[in-house]
Amino acid sequence: MDQQAIFLTFRLAAFTTLILLAVSIPLGYWLAFGQARWKPLVEAAVALPLVLPPTVLGFYLLVLMGPQTAVGRALSTIFGHPLAFSFAGLLVGSVIFSLPFAVQPMTSGFRSVDREILEAAQLLSADRTRILRKVLLPLVRPFLLTAAVLAFTHTVGEFGVVLMIGGGIPGVTKTLSISIYDQVQDFAYRQANDTALLLLGVSFLALLIVYGRRGRAGV
Amino acid sequence: MSEYLRIDVEHTLGELTLRVDCALSAAWTVLFGPSGAGKTSLLRVLGGLTRPRRGRVVLHGRTLADSSSATWVGPAQREIGFVTQRPTLFPNLNVSANVAFGLRGLSRRSSEERVVQMLELFQAGELARRMPADLSGGERQRVALARALAPQPRLLLLDEPFTALDADLKVLILEQLNRWLVEHKVPALYVSHDVAEAFQTAADVMVIERGQIQAQGPPETVLASQREQLLGQLGSSRTVFNPARLKS
Numbered sequence: 432m433d434q435q436a437i438f439l440t441f442r443l444a445a446f447t448t449l450i451l452l453a454v455s456i457p458l459g460y461w462l463a464f465g466q467a468r469w470k471p472l473v474e475a476a477v478a479l480p481l482v483l484p485p486t487v488l489g490f491y492l493l494v495l496m497g498p499q500t501a502v503g504r505a506l507s508t509i510f511g512h513p514l515a516f517s518f519a520g521l522l523v524g525s526v527i528f529s530l531p532f533a534v535q536p537m538t539s540g541f542r543s544v545d546r547e548i549l550e551a552a553q554l555l556s557a558d559r560t561r562i563l564r565k566v567l568l569p570l571v572r573p574f575l576l577t578a579a580v581l582a583f584t585h586t587v588g589e590f591g592v593v594l595m596i597g598g599g600i601p602g603v604t605k606t607l608s609i610s611i612y613d614q615v616q617d618f619a620y621r622q623a624n625d626t627a628l629l630l631l632g633v634s635f636l637a638l639l640i641v642y643g644r645r646g647r648a649g650v
Numbered sequence: 651m652s653e654y655l656r657i658d659v660e661h662t663l664g665e666l667t668l669r670v671d672c673a674l675s676a677a678w679t680v681l682f683g684p685s686g687a688g689k690t691s692l693l694r695v696l697g698g699l700t701r702p703r704r705g706r707v708v709l710h711g712r713t714l715a716d717s718s719s720a721t722w723v724g725p726a727q728r729e730i731g732f733v734t735q736r737p738t739l740f741p742n743l744n745v746s747a748n749v750a751f752g753l754r755g756l757s758r759r760s761s762e763e764r765v766v767q768m769l770e771l772f773q774a775g776e777l778a779r780r781m782p783a784d785l786s787g788g789e790r791q792r793v794a795l796a797r798a799l800a801p802q803p804r805l806l807l808l809d810e811p812f813t814a815l816d817a818d819l820k821v822l823i824l825e826q827l828n829r830w831l832v833e834h835k836v837p838a839l840y841v842s843h844d845v846a847e848a849f850q851t852a853a854d855v856m857v858i859e860r861g862q863i864q865a866q867g868p869p870e871t872v873l874a875s876q877r878e879q880l881l882g883q884l885g886s887s888r889t890v891f892n893p894a895r896l897k898s
Contacts, residue, residue: 547736547738550725550738551738551739551740552751553724553725553726554699554725554726554730554731554752555726555752555797555801556752556754557724557725557726565740565743565751566740566742566743570741570742
């Protein structure tokens with residue numbers, strides 16, 4: 432099995448999950464309780480990766496990260512190298528691609544909280560962070576777990592976006608899904624099967640954790 | 651008690667248009683009216699949970715809301731305690747943590763003392779370590795009252811919080827509550843749709859119908875002016891406790 436690809440894939444999935452959790456908590460809160468008129472616009476943008484072919488998203492990200500655009504040049508300056516075909520570029524693509532898998536469970540979680548509980552907290556404390564930390568997050572913990580697991584497993588299984596942005600460079604951007612693809616191309620079915628079994632096992636285990644916890648929490 | 655609350659607001663919620671222009675000066679005012687008259691809507695405006703389309707709310711000389719100057723004070727900064735009909739305790743926190751949630755600027759020890767003091771006031775001291783899911787409806791309501799009073803608010807809003815309690819417990823809690831309010835000079839606005847309760851307990855009564863105040867003043871005066879309408883509702887009301895004990 433491709434050890435480099437295993438390490439790279441799980442490193443990418445771990446970083447992506449951490450970033451997505453940090454993003455999805457405030458974004459999910461805003462989508463659940465915010466009243467801005469343009470909220471549907473944000474909701475649609477967040478959900479876009481669910482319906483968009485990964486190659487389309489990957490293509491636009493590749494163009495955006497390229498030296499022809501101002502964003503691409505700015506990112507090159509910040510990171511010291513072009514983002515395309517690098518781990519950082521892969522991370523940006525993964526975060527965008529898996530965004531709905533983290534944000535939507537969090538939004539559902541916040542929406543499931545009794546409005547009167549939120550109002551009771553708002554009557555007693557003006558500190559939104561404290562309300563979030565002491566009341567809301569403990570109440571949406573099962574949804575937080577779902578968001579983390581879905582973001583992680585979805586990133587582990589990514590193919591289209593990763594191939595478009597990363598190009599499958601061994602040790603740099605070649606993840607397990609690309610490794611399987613290459614192994615099949617080389618007729619190395621036994622190796623492809625080993626790698627695929629690993630992904631299957633990880634994904635099943637992760638979902639088992641989610642559904643097991645949900646069952647106990649009665650969610 | 652001199653005038654402590656000035657309300658002049660207008661707000662539309664579905665088919666109800668709330669138009670209220672009044673001042674409160676009694677220590678215990680009962681807001682009385684039929685279901686859907688706008689009682690809860692008015693309390694939500696006062697508590698800062700609903701922002702009125704137009705108008706002004708002034709509590710103890712402090713402007714809490716003023717549409718003309720876009721002034722808006724958030725619920726927690728209003729120093730208003732609010733207890734609703736359905737006690738909504740934080741299900742993940744035990745009783746002590748629930749009561750302590752609104753306490754700010756106190757040392758840990760003072761905070762703990764306040765929690766014990768408030769729970770004991772409502773005979774709920776033994777519930778301190780219990781979780782809300784393990785409490786009965788009456789116990790939850792007592793904890794909700796303790797939580798609302800713990801930060802020592804400057805006004806207490808009670809939205810029919812005792813409807814689920816049996817008469818004896820209700821009398822007991824009302825007496826304890828009244829004692830605390832008098833001691834701390836905190837006025838209360840108490841919502842009721844029970845005619846007998848409203849007129850027996852109140853120092854002042856406000857009658858609200860279809861979003862507008864129909865009458866306001868001492869019970870005898872309001873009863874005289876609204877006699878016909880109120881007598882029609884007496885059949886569905888029930889006497890709950892001795893008014894003399896509460897009024898004192």
